[in-house]
Amino acid sequence: MKISLVVPCYNEELTIEKFYQTATPVLSGMGIDYEIIFVNDGSTDNSRNILTTLSQKDERVKVVNFSRNFGQQAAIFCGFKYSTGDCVAELDCDLQDPVELIPEMYSKFLQGYDVVHGRRKKRRGESLFKRATASAYYKFLSRISWAKMPRDTGDFKLLSRRVVDVICNLPEHEKYLRGLESWVGFKQTFVDFDRHERVAGKTHYSLKKMAKLATAGIVSNSNYPLTLSLKFGVILAALSVFAFIALIVLSIVKVPFEGFLWLVPTVCLLFSGSYIFNGISNLYLANVNNETKNRPEYIVEDTFNV
């Protein structure tokens, strides 16, 4: 048995050594073969040199240097591609995801689980703003996604080889891994943990980067926003018709009302037409979104006598 650790690093000169010092005794204690794949996501600090030195000292340390900053998702995905373990754990370099939890995740893998999510019980060192927006966002995403995404989980996970292989072979370009790791199916479970503060340095997720990731999460997991126009248009049209009927009834029973009131449902009905036609175009756009992702229609877990 072999386990691969995939660790994305972007300007982590203050944490790489600490990560290595913490991870190696834990991995050695597991009594199986291991490798640590650091993917240097275009760091501009001393990370590259620190990683080179580590890899010279310890052949179980593998390093992949990106030509520039491509983002954490791309770095993790690249780590998957290079990994050779029977299972693969992905975690941050800053020790916010406790390495000490990996043996427990591994034991779940041995029990037959393919995806073991690290689930955050507490989130230390994160602003109220980040916790509140993250909570609202994931609630929303979970509701609209094709595959239900478990709450309070991030990129800290352990995956079986077959899950990693499925993800590596997906043809879609922009991969939102947290979503895909739920979408693949198979047996999934959780391990709870308290998320620590960063051991050193500060977060690399600016508001802009967070917004970009959040948008990718929605676009790659759901066509729900595309359906809103049609729904809104139909509701508006229905309300307009209802208002027309009400006005007609009032006219018949000769209840006086201002003549301009006829304008309200007329304008609303005209607008609803625009939403409805836009919504119809969106149906085709949603279809294009699905087709360009080109995800397999199903994933077979196993078969018998075939």
Ligand code: UDP
């Ligand atoms: N990271 C990366 N590329 C980026 C941003 C972050 O590889 O463009 C890495 C970073 O080095 C860390 C992990 O992704 O190992 C999570 O980033 P960070 O700790 O800054 O995010 P936070 O935990 O604050 O959400």
Ligand code: MG
């Ligand atoms: Mg972090």
